[in-house]
Amino acid sequence: MTAVGVIGAGAVGQAVGMLLAASGWCRTVAVASRSGRSAAALVTDLEDMGQAGGSPVRLVTAAPAHMRACDAVVVCPRAAFTNTATRDVRMAGLRANGVLLRRLARQFTAYSGVVLVVTNPVDVMTRLFAEESGCARVLGVGSNTDSARYRAILARRLRVPAAAVHGHVIGEHGDHAVICASTTTVHGRRMPVPVPVTEIREELAARPGRIADGIGRTRCGPAAATVTALAHALGVTDGVVELSAHWRDGVHLGVPLHFTGGRRTECMPTLAPNEASQLAAAESKLRAAYETLQAAEKEKTPA
Numbered sequence: 423m424t425a426v427g428v429i430g431a432g433a434v435g436q437a438v439g440m441l442l443a444a445s446g447w448c449r450t451v452a453v454a455s456r457s458g459r460s461a462a463a464l465v466t467d468l469e470d471m472g473q474a475g476g477s478p479v480r481l482v483t484a485a486p487a488h489m490r491a492c493d494a495v496v497v498c499p500r501a502a503f504t505n506t507a508t509r510d511v512r513m514a515g516l517r518a519n520g521v522l523l524r525r526l527a528r529q530f531t532a533y534s535g536v537v538l539v540v541t542n543p544v545d546v547m548t549r550l551f552a553e554e555s556g557c558a559r560v561l562g563v564g565s566n567t568d569s570a571r572y573r574a575i576l577a578r579r580l581r582v583p584a585a586a587v588h589g590h591v592i593g594e595h596g597d598h599a600v601i602c603a604s605t606t607t608v609h610g611r612r613m614p615v616p617v618p619v620t621e622i623r624e625e626l627a628a629r630p631g632r633i634a635d636g637i638g639r640t641r642c643g644p645a646a647a648t649v650t651a652l653a654h655a656l657g658v659t660d661g662v663v664e665l666s667a668h669w670r671d672g673v674h675l676g677v678p679l680h681f682t683g684g685r686r687t688e689c690m691p692t693l694a695p696n697e698a699s700q701l702a703a704a705e706s707k708l709r710a711a712y713e714t715l716q717a718a719e720k721e722k723t724p725a
């Protein structure tokens with residue numbers, strides 16, 4: 423009987439709640455929000471969905487501290503701040519979301535379930551949550567959405583089904599994403615033409631903004647990426663998912679993980695020299711961002 427907690431009842435939390443309620447494998451969804459009002463509203467709406475659609479899922483509101491009994495927790499709150507960035511937009515939430523995630527992580531000290539972080543900048547927030555909580559199973563969602571978008575864009579260009587394309591986007595979920603063009607295959611063979619990396623990078627960067635301009639926030643793609651990642655991490659499904667996980671020296675970034683019965687092993691492709699240097703640049707950037715966060719925390723804490 424799988425129970426999943428969802429912290430944050432905004433655009434992503436709502437879509438995740440809906441997909442979990444319809445998943446068939448999740449039996450309880452517990453929801454938390456800042457004031458509790460939106461969590462209660464989401465539970466009511468999901469109850470209606472369950473009744474209308476015949477889903478047996480149990481829906482409750484719960485404080486994050488009470489979610490320790492859940493098998494997994496999805497962390498998708500967003501602190502109140504105005505994002506005026508035009509580049510590196512996800513990084514703009516570093517400090518505000520850092521304060522929020524640090525506080526939440528301390529309520530999950532030594533939690534043994536799966537934690538899936540969605541809050542941006544997700545690679546830094548995943549590391550922060552992992553280090554503050556000490557949990558072993560903290561993973562971040564982002565590179566799997568990028569990879570899904572990459573495969574779909576490439577498939578459309580080559581006029582083949584998306585399932586025929588295999589390839590990963592790794593590194594940062596952001597401007598330092600690494601497109602693994604050198605190992606991408608179509609129908610199991612090396613690419614017949616060079617991957618148009620620059621155009622794909624531009625499309626990957628433009629897509630979230632286009633969605634947000636039209637419908638306010640990105641929600642469906644990230645929610646599906648989150649619930650798919652949960653299914654793998656909880657042993658419901660086996661396969662490969664690109665998730666933010668510990669890479670080296672504390673840095674967390676997107677890597678392909680192979681899940682079998684919920685156990686994960688890294689399956690990094692062999693990188694071409696340019697891809698390896700892009701990954702190293704992502705690693706340095708994420709390390710520096712984390713250090714900025716830690717320095718800000720130290721300043722706040724009296725010696």
Ligand SMILES: NC(=O)c1ccc[n+]([C@@H]2O[C@H](COP(=O)([O-])OP(=O)(O)OC[C@H]3O[C@@H](n4cnc5c(N)ncnc54)[C@H](O)[C@@H]3O)[C@@H](O)[C@H]2O)c1
Binds near residue numbers: 433456457501563
């Ligand atoms: N990693 C990804 O692939 C990905 C994709 C989409 C969005 N995101 C990120 O996910 C986060 C959430 O996005 P959104 O669009 O749902 O935001 P949103 O503004 O729609 O919702 C955020 C919710 O968080 C709640 N919240 C704030 N403080 C809280 C607290 N202390 N405890 C519980 N809930 C709290 C708010 O009440 C609000 O309901 C953002 O950081 C966004 O950038 C990441």
